[in-house]
Amino acid sequence: MFQQLPMYQRVGADAFKKDLFNIINLSEFLGNPHRTFKTVHVAGTNGKGSTSHMLASILQESGYKVGLYTSPHLIDFRERIKINGLEIPENEVISFIDSNKNYLEQHNLSFFEMTVGMAFSYFSKEKVDVAIIEVGLGGRLDSTNIINPVLSVITNIGLDHTNILGNTLEEIALEKAGIIKPNTPVVIGEFQDETFPVFERVAKNKSAKILLASSQNVVFASDLKGDYQERNSITAYSAVKELQLLGFNISSENITDGLLSVVKNTGLQGRWQQLHDKPKVICDTAHNKEGLKYVIAQLKKETYKRLHIVLGFVSDKKLEDVLPLFPKDANYHFCKPDIPRGLDEKVLLKAALQFHLKGSAYKSVQEAYEVALRYAKEDDLIFIGGSTFVVAEILTL
Numbered sequence: 001m002f003q004q005l006p007m008y009q010r011v012g013a014d015a016f017k018k019d020l021f022n023i024i025n026l027s028e029f030l031g032n033p034h035r036t037f038k039t040v041h042v043a044g045t046n047g048k049g050s051t052s053h054m055l056a057s058i059l060q061e062s063g064y065k066v067g068l069y070t071s072p073h074l075i076d077f078r079e080r081i082k083i084n085g086l087e088i089p090e091n092e093v094i095s096f097i098d099s100n101k102n103y104l105e106q107h108n109l110s111f112f113e114m115t116v117g118m119a120f121s122y123f124s125k126e127k128v129d130v131a132i133i134e135v136g137l138g139g140r141l142d143s144t145n146i147i148n149p150v151l152s153v154i155t156n157i158g159l160d161h162t163n164i165l166g167n168t169l170e171e172i173a174l175e176k177a178g179i180i181k182p183n184t185p186v187v188i189g190e191f192q193d194e195t196f197p198v199f200e201r202v203a204k205n206k207s208a209k210i211l212l213a214s215s216q217n218v219v220f221a222s223d224l225k226g227d228y229q230e231r232n233s234i235t236a237y238s239a240v241k242e243l244q245l246l247g248f249n250i251s252s253e254n255i256t257d258g259l260l261s262v263v264k265n266t267g268l269q270g271r272w273q274q275l276h277d278k279p280k281v282i283c284d285t286a287h288n289k290e291g292l293k294y295v296i297a298q299l300k301k302e303t304y305k306r307l308h309i310v311l312g313f314v315s316d317k318k319l320e321d322v323l324p325l326f327p328k329d330a331n332y333h334f335c336k337p338d339i340p341r342g343l344d345e346k347v348l349l350k351a352a353l354q355f356h357l358k359g360s361a362y363k364s365v366q367e368a369y370e371v372a373l374r375y376a377k378e379d380d381l382i383f384i385g386g387s388t389f390v391v392a393e394i395l396t397l
Contacts, residue, residue, distance in 0.1 A: 022109055023143040026117045029103055033124030037067070039147045040239065043135040043176045044155025044189060046291040047232045050224060050262075050271055051155055051189070052134040054236035057265040058258030059130060059243075060084055062250045067123035067131030069144070071112070074270055074285075074392040081119045085266045088122055096121060112136050116143040130248075138165050140178020150246055152179045152208075153239050154199065155189035155232065158290035159321070169194040177202040185209040185242050189235035213238035222259045226272035226284065227301075228294035233259055270391045272298065275384075279376040280304070283384040283391045287313070289321045295385065296325050304381035306331065308372045312365060312390040313348060314341040322386075323355040330383075331375070332359025335368035337389035365393040 027034060042052045049070055056068040066084055073079040078087035096118045097104070104114055116136075123131045133149070135142045157173045165172045173195035180186045180202050188199050191214050203210040213235040220233040237255060244250050262268055270285040272295070280302075286295040299307070307330040313319065314337065326332075334349045336342040345361035345368075352359070362368040372382050384394050 019141060020143065020146060022107060023113045023116060023146055025107065026103070026109060026113060027120065027146055030100070030117055030121050034120040034147050036124040037128050038130040039149040040130065040132050040151045040153065040243070041135065041144065041147060041149040041179045042132060042153045042155070043139040043142075043179050044153075045158035045172070045176075045288065046286070047155040047189065047228065047235065048134050048153075050229060050232045050268070051153065051235050051239075052132045053262050053266040053268040054222070054224075054232060054259060055153075055239055056082075056085075056132045057262045058236065058240055058250065058255055059132075059248070060265050061254040061258040061261065062248070064129040064248075065127070067119070067126075067128040068266060069116070069119040069123075069131060070134040071115070071136050072388055074388065075396055077115075079267070080115060081122055082266065083123070083126055083128060085264075087267075088118075092122055093118065110143075113143045135176070135179060138172075138178070139176040141175070142179075145179055148181055149179075149184060151239060151242055152181060152184060152186040153189070153235065154179070154186065155235055156290070157192060157195045158288055170198055173198040174202070180206055180208050182206045183208060185211065185246075187211045187213055187235060187239045187242060189213045189231065189238075191215075211238055211242060220256070220259050223261060223263050224268070224271050225274075226294070227298045228286075228291070229271070269395060270388070275394070276373075276382075278378040279308075279373070279380045279382055281373075281382045281384065283394055285388045285391045286385060287317070287387050289325070292322055292325050292385075296327070299327070299381075299383055302381055304379060305377060306380045308333065308376050308380060308382045309359075310335060310365070310368045310372050310382065310384040310390065310394075311348070311352075311386040312337045312345070312368075313343045313386045314339075314389070315343045316341065317343065317387075319348070319351045323352055323357060326355075326357055328356045328358075330357070330359075331372075332357050333368035333372045334359055334361045335365045335390065336363065337365060337387050338393060339389050342387075342389065365390050366397060369394060369397070 068082045081088040275281040312335040336345045349361040
């Protein structure tokens with residue numbers, strides 16, 4: 001799978017297919033498995049992964065058999081496809097590839113298209129009650145967008161993947177609004193002046209009920225400790241309230257317990273996750289301007305003597321947008337994530353110096369982290385981030 005077929009995670013925009021032709025044909029070949037279970041479709045620039053896991057956790061607490069499809073994975077490919085928090089078994093992955101290998105190779109499917117087909121087939125075979133389906137990229141042309149969900153969710157819009165989705169918030173919002181379906185309610189996580197009118201217009205044209213989550217005056221506790229999770233929990237709550245109207249049996253206790261047990265129920269990792277104490281080590285997968293703003297604001301609330309930051313990016317990241325966000329008084333350990341898209345550590349160091357971020361460059365994430373641990377005192381703080389792939393490598397150490 002990984003060697004023969006391109007994967008956006010590894011190679012970037014070259015892996016993106018700009019139509020749904022392949023996935024529609026694959027689904028027909030597989031017997032349209034996505035039509036055999038209910039779905040909730042979740043899109044957005046930031047928070048769609050956490051929100052998807054929150055929804056899955058709440059539905060699990062409510063007694064439903066819940067499929068969960070997310071991307072990218074951090075350590076194991078099978079993280080992308082789960083039922084009630086359990087990863088798809090290896091034999092199911094092997095069986096799907098063996099059974100459909102000729103078709104997959106002959107039709108030049110992307111890695112993501114193939115994975116979507118696998119997920120839908122597995123959820124259908126296992127007869128899930130409902131599946132939470134996270135959009136991979138954008139929405140309108142994303143391979144997951146063949147489903148007819150009972151509910152759509154769009155968390156927020158930021159300037160990410162502009163080389164594919166558009167250069168303005170309005171353009172990106174229109175792409176993500178592609179998951180809004182006729183006569184199907186849609187929850188919008190955050191009000192933004194530039195984007196909400198886009199969603200209103202599309203929803204009106206499709207006779208879709210639109211709900212704004214940020215208008216809810218509620219606060220929830222969660223086992224996900226990032227400050228930004230407060231927004232995601234409100235979005236998840238708003239989605240659940242709509243699911244209740246659609247006939248789902250979900251109690252207030254299920255909501256509370258689900259939000260307090262996201263990690264236990266779904267296995268989510270990499271969101272303001274503490275890995276070590278004395279020195280305190282925290283990692284987070286935030287990798288774009290909007291997400292990093294929240295993470296760095298939370299870093300400033302931490303108490304420490306010295307801050308060490310292990311930092312790496314992918315090569316298509318606009319460094320001029322993200323590097324100015326980082327604190328200038330930290331000690332930086334620049335590194336290259338071990339993927340073809342990884343940004344060379346020396347290029348990153350040179351760019352960082354222009355924004356007065358000082359440190360050293362290391363050939364690997366592991367080396368950068370080991371040096372940070374060596375120099376950090378017990379009352380220091382080490383933060384690891386900049387890219388999902390940097391965090392993924394740390395979690396495998």
